[in-house]
Amino acid sequence: MLNLLILFFLLALGILMLPKPIKSNKGIFIAVVQLAAFIWFASKIQFISAEKPITLFMNWIPELGLNIEFLLDGLSLAFALLVSGIGALVFLYAHSYMKSYDHTDKFFFFLFLFSGAMLGLVMSANLIQLFIFWEFTTVLSFFLISFFHEKEVARKAAFQSLVITFFGGLALLAGILLIGSVVDSYSLNDWVAGSEKIKESSLYLPGLILILLGVFTKSAQFPFHFWLPGAMQAPAPVSAYLHSATMVKAGVFLLARLSPALGGTAEWTFVIPLFGVVTMLIGSYFAITQTDLKAILAYTTINALGIMVLLIGINTKLSIKAAVLFLFIHAFYKASLFMIAGFIEKKTGTRDINELGGLIKSFPITFGIALLALLSMAGLPPMLGFLGKELIYEAKVQSPGFGSMIFIFGVISNIFMFAVSSRVLFKVFLGKPKNSYTVSKIKNVMFVLGPGLLVLLSLIFGIAPNMLGKWIIEPAMSVIYAEPVKIELKLWHGFNLVLLLSLATVAVGALLSYILIKKEWVEGQWRKVNKIIFPVRFPEVFSIVLEKFVSISVSKTKVLQHGYHRYYILTIILFTAALLWWQLYFTRSWHLETAFTFQPLYISGLVLIVILATLFTVLTHSRIAAIIAMGVTGYGLALIFLYYSAVDLAITQILAETLIVVMFMLILQRLPVFAKLSAKATKIRDLIVASIFGSAMTIVAIKAINVDFNNPISEYFMVNSYDKAYGKNVVNVILVDFRALDTLGEVTVLAVAALGVAALLTSKKPKT
Numbered sequence: 001m002l003n004l005l006i007l008f009f010l011l012a013l014g015i016l017m018l019p020k021p022i023k024s025n026k027g028i029f030i031a032v033v034q035l036a037a038f039i040w041f042a043s044k045i046q047f048i049s050a051e052k053p054i055t056l057f058m059n060w061i062p063e064l065g066l067n068i069e070f071l072l073d074g075l076s077l078a079f080a081l082l083v084s085g086i087g088a089l090v091f092l093y094a095h096s097y098m099k100s101y102d103h104t105d106k107f108f109f110f111l112f113l114f115s116g117a118m119l120g121l122v123m124s125a126n127l128i129q130l131f132i133f134w135e136f137t138t139v140l141s142f143f144l145i146s147f148f149h150e151k152e153v154a155r156k157a158a159f160q161s162l163v164i165t166f167f168g169g170l171a172l173l174a175g176i177l178l179i180g181s182v183v184d185s186y187s188l189n190d191w192v193a194g195s196e197k198i199k200e201s202s203l204y205l206p207g208l209i210l211i212l213l214g215v216f217t218k219s220a221q222f223p224f225h226f227w228l229p230g231a232m233q234a235p236a237p238v239s240a241y242l243h244s245a246t247m248v249k250a251g252v253f254l255l256a257r258l259s260p261a262l263g264g265t266a267e268w269t270f271v272i273p274l275f276g277v278v279t280m281l282i283g284s285y286f287a288i289t290q291t292d293l294k295a296i297l298a299y300t301t302i303n304a305l306g307i308m309v310l311l312i313g314i315n316t317k318l319s320i321k322a323a324v325l326f327l328f329i330h331a332f333y334k335a336s337l338f339m340i341a342g343f344i345e346k347k348t349g350t351r352d353i354n355e356l357g358g359l360i361k362s363f364p365i366t367f368g369i370a371l372l373a374l375l376s377m378a379g380l381p382p383m384l385g386f387l388g389k390e391l392i393y394e395a396k397v398q399s400p401g402f403g404s405m406i407f408i409f410g411v412i413s414n415i416f417m418f419a420v421s422s423r424v425l426f427k428v429f430l431g432k433p434k435n436s437y438t439v440s441k442i443k444n445v446m447f448v449l450g451p452g453l454l455v456l457l458s459l460i461f462g463i464a465p466n467m468l469g470k471w472i473i474e475p476a477m478s479v480i481y482a483e484p485v486k487i488e489l490k491l492w493h494g495f496n497l498v499l500l501l502s503l504a505t506v507a508v509g510a511l512l513s514y515i516l517i518k519k520e521w522v523e524g525q526w527r528k529v530n531k532i533i534f535p536v537r538f539p540e541v542f543s544i545v546l547e548k549f550v551s552i553s554v555s556k557t558k559v560l561q562h563g564y565h566r567y568y569i570l571t572i573i574l575f576t577a578a579l580l581w582w583q584l585y586f587t588r589s590w591h592l593e594t595a596f597t598f599q600p601l602y603i604s605g606l607v608l609i610v611i612l613a614t615l616f617t618v619l620t621h622s623r624i625a626a627i628i629a630m631g632v633t634g635y636g637l638a639l640i641f642l643y644y645s646a647v648d649l650a651i652t653q654i655l656a657e658t659l660i661v662v663m664f665m666l667i668l669q670r671l672p673v674f675a676k677l678s679a680k681a682t683k684i685r686d687l688i689v690a691s692i693f694g695s696a697m698t699i700v701a702i703k704a705i706n707v708d709f710n711n712p713i714s715e716y717f718m719v720n721s722y723d724k725a726y727g728k729n730v731v732n733v734i735l736v737d738f739r740a741l742d743t744l745g746e747v748t749v750l751a752v753a754a755l756g757v758a759a760l761l762t763s764k765k766p767k768t
Contacts, residue, residue, distance in 0.1 A: 001054070001056050001070040001072060001123050002056055002058075002068070002070060004037060004040070004119070005116055005119060005120050005123075007033075008033075008037075008112065008113075008115065008116030008119065009113065009116050011030075011033055011112065012109055012112040012113045012116060013109075015030070015105060015108050015109050015112060016105055016109060023105070025095065026095075026104070026105070026108050027091050027092065027094050027095025027096075027098065027108065028091075028092065028095050030091045030108060030111075030112050031087075031088045031089075031091035031092045031095070032088075034084050034085075034087040034088035034091055034115065035084075035088040037080075037084040037087075037119070038081060038084035038085045038087075038088055041072075041077060041080045041081050041084055042081065044072060044077060045077065045471050045472070046471075048072065048073060048074055048077050048475050049074070049470070049471050049474065049475045051074075051475070051478065051484065053071055053072060053073035053074075054071070054072040054073075055069070055070065055071050055072075055125065056068070056069070056070040056071075057069050065128075065180065065184070065185050065186045065187070066126070066128050066129070066186065067126055067129075067187070068126070068129060069124065069125035069126040069129060069187060069188070070123045070124065070125055071123060071124075071125035071188065072123055073475070073479050074472075074474070074475025074476040074477070074478055074479045075122075075253070075256055075257060075475075075476045075479040075480060076122045076123050077472075077475065077476070078324065078327070078328075078472050078473075078475075078476040079118075079122040079245075079249070079253055080119055080122055080123065081472070082244070082245040082249075082327075082328070082331050083115060083118045083119055083122065083245050083246060084115070084119070085245075086240075086241065086244050086245040086331060086335050086454070087115045087241065087245065089335070089339075089449070089450030089453060089454065090111075090237050090240050090241045090335065090339075090450065091108075091111070091112075091237075092446050092449060092450055093236075093237055093240070093339050093342075093446055093447065093449070093450045094107075094108070094111070094235075094237035095446055096444045096446040096447055097235065097236055097237055097342055097343075097346065097447070098235065098237070101235075103147075106143075106147075107144075107147055107235070110140050110143045110144050110147075111144060111237070111238065111241070113136075113140055114137060114140040114141065114144065114241075114246065114247075115241075115246070117133050117136040117137045117140060118133075118137055118245075118246045118247075118250070120133040120136070121133035121134055121136075121137060121250055121253070122253055124188075125187065125188045125189065126186050126187055126188065127176045127180065127186040127187075127188065127191070128176065128180075128186045129186075130254075131169070131172060131173050131176060134169060134172065134214075134218070134250060134254075135166070135169050137246070137247055137250060138162065138165045138166055138169055138218075139162075141161065141162075141165070141231075141242065141247050142158050142159075142161065142162040143158075144234055144235075144238045144242075145157055145158040145161055145231050145233060145234040145238070146158030146159075146233075147234060147235055147238070148233065148235070151233065153233055154233035154234075156230070157227075157230035157231055157232075157233045158231075158233070160227050160230050160539070160542060161227045161228075161230065161231050163542075163546070164217050164224055164227045164542075165217050165218055165227070167213075167217060168213050168214040168215075168216065168217025168218055168224070169214060169217075169218075171210045171211075171213035171214050171217075172210065172211055172213070172214025172215075172254075173214075174210045175206075175207045175208070175209070175210030175211035175212075175213070175214065176207075176211070178203045178206060178207035178210065179191065179198055179203065179204070179207040179208075179211070179261075179262070181203065182194065182197060182198050182201045182203055182204070182207075183197060183198060188257070188261075191258070191261040191262075192260045192261045192482065194261075195260065195261045195262075198261060198262065199262070199264075199265055204262075204265075204267075205267060208262055208267060208268070208271075209271075211254075211258065211262070212271065212272070212275075214251070214254070215251040215252075215254055215255050215309075216251065216275060216309075217251075218247070218248065218250050218251035218254075219248050219249070219250070219251025219252055219255075219305045219308075219309065220248055220279070220301070220302050220305055221251070221275050221276065221279045221305065221306065221309055222275055222278045222279040222282055222306075223538060225279055225282060225283070225302045225538075226538035226539050226542070228248065228298050228301060228302055229295050229298040229299060229302075230539065231298070232292070232294040232295055232298050235342070236294075236338055236339065236341060236342020236343075236345070237339075237342065239294060239297075239298075239338045239341075239342075240334075240335045240338035240339050240342070241335070243297070243298070243301045243334050243335070243338060244330070244331040244332075244334045244335035244338070245331050245335065248301065248305055249305075249327070249331075251305070251309075252305065252308045252309060252312070252323075252327065255272070255309060255312050255313075256312055256323070256324075256476075256479075256480045257479075257480075259312060259315065259320075259480050259481075259482075260479070260480065260481075260482035263312075263315050264315060268313065268315065269313060269314065269315055271313070272309060272310070272312065272313025273309075273310050273313035273314055273406060274313075275306075275309065276306045276307070276308075276309035276310025276311075276312075276313055277306065277310050277405065277406050277409050277410070278306070278409075279302060279303075279305060279306030279309065279310075280303050280306030280307050280310055280409065280410070280413050281303075281306070281409045281412065281413050282302065282303075282306070283299050283300060283301070283302030283303030283304070283305070283306055283413075284299070284300065284303040284412075284413040284414075284416035284417050284420065285413075285416055286299045286302075286530075287299035287300050287303065287416065287417075287420045288416055288419060288420055288423075288516070288526070289523060289526050289527050289530060291352050291353055291354050292351055292352060292353075293341045293344065293345070293351040293352070293353055293356075293424070293428070294338070294341050294351055296353070296420060296424060297334065297337055297338055297341060300334070300377065300417065300420060301330075301334060303413060303416075303417065304326070304330040304334070307323075307326060307392060307413075308323050308326055308327060308330075310406065311323035311326070311392065311395055312480070314395060314396075314406075316395065317477070317481060317485060318391070318394055318395045319395035320477050320480050320481055320485075321391060321395075321473065321477055321485075321487055322388065322391035322392045322394070322395045323480075324472075324473050324476045324477055324480070325384075325387065325388050325391060325465075325468070325469075325473055325489070326388045326391075326392065328384070328461070328468065328472070329376060329384045329385050329387075329388040329458070331454075332373075332376065332384065332454045332455065332457055332458040333373040333374075333376040333377045333383075333385060333454070333455070333458060334377075335450070335451070335454055336369060336370075336373040336450070336451035336454045336455050337370070337373050337374070337377070337451075339447070339450050339451045340366060340369065340370050340373070340451055343363075343366060343447045343448070344356065344359065344363075344366075344428065346447075347362075347363070347439055348438075348439055349438075353423075353424060353427040353428055354427065354434060355433060355434055356427060356428045356433055357427060357428065357429075357430070357431040357432045357433035357434070358429070358430070358431065358432055358433055359428055359429045359439075360429040360430060362439045365448055365452075366447075366448060366451075367429045369448060369451045369452050369455050370424075370425065370428070370429065370451075371425065371429075372455040372458065372459060373451065373454075373455050373458070374421040374422075374424060374425050375421070376455070376458050376462075377417060377420075377421045378417060378418045378421035378422070378506075378509070379414060379417070379418070379502070379505070380506070381462070381491060382459065382462045382463055382491060383455075383458050383459060383462045384458045384459075384461045384462040384465065384468075385458070385462070386462065386491065386502075387462060387465055387489060387490075387491055389414060389502065389505075390493055390498050390499075390502065392410065393410065393498045393501050393502065394498055396410045397497065397498070411501060411504075411505060414505045414509070415505050415508045415509045415512060416509070416512075417509070418505060418506060418509025418510065418512075418513065419509045419510075419512040419513040419516060422509070422510065422513035422517070423513050423516055423517060426513075426517050427517070431517070462491060463491065465489035465490065465491065466488065466489050466490075468489070469487050469488065469489040473487060473489070474486065474487055570689060573689060573693050574689060574692070574693075576693070577689075577692045577693040577696050580696040580697070580700060581692075581696050584696065584699055584700070584703070603640065603643060606636050606639055606640060607636075607640070609632065609636055610632070610633050610636040610637065610640075613629045613630070613632040613633045613636065614629070614633050616629040617629040617630050617633070623668055623671075624665075624668065627661060627664045627665060627668070628661075630660075630661070630664075631657060631660075631661040634653060634654075634656070634657030634660070634661075635654065635657055637653060638650045638651075638653035638654045638657065641653060646731070648729070648731045648732060648735065649731070659750075659754065663754075663757050666757070667757075714730075717730050717733070717734055717738065718730060721733040721734075724737075725737040725738070
């Protein structure tokens with residue numbers, strides 16, 4: 001697994017250095033690599049279905065619980081097959097689609113890296129490692145969505161998706177850290193093993209909410225769904241890949257992956273279905289009134305993501321079965337439809353369905369493929385989508401909790417989806433175009449190969465679903481449900497309530513689509529009603545919030561980054577003092593047991609001299625006198641160090657003090673003779689700030705005397721100074737051996753500073 005990922009990343013880099021004959025066919029080259037990966041994953045199906053997961057473990061930073069862990073089980077295998085299989089078809093499609101654009105090296109580089117990151121994500125068994133791949137997909141999707149960066153709308157859409165998914169990624173990391181602290185591990189196996197402990201912890205709910213924020217933003221769940229239609233600015237191959245097998249499915253994958261560890265609680269079965277059902281309804285409702293073909297598909301993706309999240313949240317065997325099956329159903333028809341949408345735009349120059357029509361005559365094969373894909377999306381037999389819709393209805397009927405609401409919303413959503421599918425089919429292929437456009441006659445099999453294969457698979461699996469069920473669905477379900485599961489899939493479920501619901505859905509959906517197609521004014525009125533009942537536009541809210549944030553940041557920067565050095569110093573000192581006093585307040589239960597004494601008298605006298613010299617420095621109006629007084633303070637401290645046998649410290653203090661005094665004296669010669677002294681108010685302010693900081697440092701120093709460290713670091717140096725560094729003076733050994741690099745750095749800084757000062761002092765004054 002690790003070798004496969006390394007190969008992906010190396011080949012991605014190699015794309016930029018391919019020889020010219022191969023570079024012109026890089027799409028096909030990458031498709032072959034993807035196909036090889038798909039074959040490798042497919043070769044593991046029998047092994048994995050026998051409940052023998054493949055694992056890989058390597059130490060990385062074990063002290064922090066960070067290790068390289070990969071896991072290929074039923075769930076990760078299902079996603080890996082989609083990523084590599086659909087990836088191969090998408091790259092074949094992209095080979096033809098991207099021919100008319102520049103900078104395709106960059107495009108294929110990012111898309112290839114993206115597929116590798118997605119494979120890394122689904123195979124990760126360490127949550128921190130998974131998070132790294134998670135964020136990798138976020139960054140790469142930003143570059144892919146903004147591929148046409150010369151368009152402002154593409155840049156805005158990419159930035160919007162980056163901000164939202166990155167915010168979710170940070171929340172996810174916080175959630176992983178919280179839950180990880182409960183079981184003291186980030187390993188997936190430890191999370192599943194410690195499931196009960198996690199659910200009983202007080203950190204479970206905040207951790208779950210944070211993880212769900214990551215899931216919801218990535219998988220475009222309400223209220224974060226609005227970034228997905230904006231991402232339609234990406235080239236069609238990117239949209240096909242992101243919507244069917246990668247980016248937006250990452251959240252669904254994580255939810256399924258964490259279900260054995262975090263699922264089954266009241267919070268899980270309440271929060272997740274609630275957001276899922278709202279997202280499902282919103283996606284199908286807004287798809288109805290869209291006219292951009294890719295926007296329609298984007299909203300139907302939102303609907304599908306809502307369904308999958310809803311089903312995982314319901315957390316019954318039936319719902320999990322429906323979720324895993326729907327993962328494949330949606331991947332098959334959505335990748336096909338996005339590739340067809342890109343093909344139509346290429347051939348006609350538009351993707352507005354109100355301008356399209358009659359394409360059945362120009363593209364009969366494409367019409368056949370689109371028909372099968374739309375049948376699957378509408379949930380009609382004999383496509384796999386029909387089977388999925390039946391199972392979803394069954395799961396919703398049997399769902400616990402607020403099942404009635406889920407059931408009603410589910411029926412309404414399916415009616416909308418049927419109407420959307422019919423409307424697209426009629427408007428694009430059957431109806432008459434309103435405007436004339438030229439259809440390009442140039443044919444390329446690559447445009448229809450991928451969609452054709454995917455709808456063929458959807459048809460085959462629809463007629464014979466147990467092939468998919470036994471080898472793919474069952475192993476994936478067993479992982480999500482954390483126990484072996486046996487299932488049987490069949491197209492015909494007999495005459496029952498679910499079939500009646502399906503018939504009712506088709507009847508009402510057909511009526512709705514008929515009205516929308518024949519009575520075009522209804523569509524316009526519907527949009528007007530939407531503007532009234534949905535006054536809040538999430539993209540506009542996002543833009544306003546972002547603008548306000550930038551505005552506040554600018555004003556705050558003007559206040560904090562004002563350019564006055566003295567205020568920077570003042571801010572640092574005040575903030576440090578505030579933190580110190582904050583900490584001192586919360587750890588105030590200590591005792592001052594320092595025995596105060598004036599003995600020996602000459603040390604007391606020395607302290608008195610230092611204090612008087614300090615006061616004199618502050619109060620004197622003479623610069624030279626102030627410098628001399630500062631020198632007295634520094635030398636006095638050096639004598640105190642000397643008395644307490646800190647000879648090295650005293651020598652360092654004397655040298656530093658001498659250097660400072662000399663430099664100050666030299667600088668004074670260059671300063672103007674006049675000066676504006678501080679105002680009285682400024683002096684009072686400085687006195688207060690100095691008192692706050694000085695008193696805090698005094699208390700900290702006194703407290704430090706009484707702090708009882710369990711293992712003082714000094715013991716290590718006392719024990720090892722002579723044995724390892726052959727020095728009897730511990731301070732010397734610390735300076736020149738244990739922290740030799742620090743000392744070298746300090747000496748270098750002092751030397752450079754001294755050279756700089758010398759250069760300034762010896763430089764000639766510029767002539768005026």
